[in-house]
Amino acid sequence: MSAGMISTATSATAMPRARSGFRINGGAVTLALYLLFLMLPIYWLVVMSLKTNAEITSGMTLWPQQITFANYRTIFTDASWYMGYVNSLTYVAINTVLSICLALPAAYAFSRYRFLGDKHLFFWLLSNRMAPPAIFALPFFNLYSAIGLFDTPWAVALAHCLFNVPLAVWILEGFMSGVPREIDETAYLDGYSFPRFFAKIFMPIIANGIGVTAFFCFMFSWVELLLARTLTTVNAKPIAATMTRTVSAAGMDWGLLAAAGVLTLVPGVLVIWFVRNYIAKGFALGRV
Secondary structure: OOHHHHHHHHHHHHHHHHHHOOOOOHHHHHHHHHHHHHHHHHHHHHHHHOOOHHHHHHOOOOOOOOOOOHHHHHHHHOHHHHHHHHHHHHHHHHHHHHHHHHHHHHHHHHHHOOOOOHHHHHHHHHHHHHOOOHHHHHHHHHHHHHHOOOOOHHHHHHHHHHHHHHHHHHHHHHHHHOOOHHHHHHHHHOOOOHHHHHHHHHHHHOHHHHHHHHHHHHHHHHHOOHHHHHOOOOOOOOHHHHHOOOEEOOEEOHHHHHHHHHHHHHHHHHHHHHOHHHHHHHHHOOOO
């Protein structure tokens, strides 16, 4: 074969390779567009929080003409604002701890024992998640008003347990079912009592599941508005309810609302950051 034919064949095979390098990666473009549409509202919220109300209502600008932190200063100095964050974090923390503490023994029972009606009971627990919170707003309002829990963080935390405990049981049961029963039997043979075995051996094994459960319980309780607003008035009013009552004689204070929105995102971002490894492992194990 002559050198000319070899060079022609080489160039012919090289052209498709060269062309393939200019192909657009559809997955990368889709991901970039998704991130753009995801971050655009957050960027706009941050920009609005750094503007005055007059600048916001005067027109649309991509960056503040004069950056101001007055909106954040108002939130950190006005008790009606910063106590909203304190109240929200209080009942969210109570609910997360209660949900996990109640779900751990229930999930262990479902994963280790078989009893009459266990499947029906498990389905009944999950059916609570199918009902919207509005159905339970009035019964909880009457009940907590009668027993003196109305307008307290405990009222919202206990109401949210109705939705978070079934979810926590479902998630934890999936993680516990993946733990071999031989671990339980070996611990009993070594003389471990059940509380000691559960705290020292079993819980570290399902630490990923506990982290994932805490994340989902926190996020539901943090973003839920209807029950939190119905069961509180003044003393335990959450930040979400405070943000819906910012209309004054001058109209809506858009800059203050935007600053409150930015600060409301911070706890969720921090929780995601701290439990990101647990969530990733949970999805990798197929338990979430």
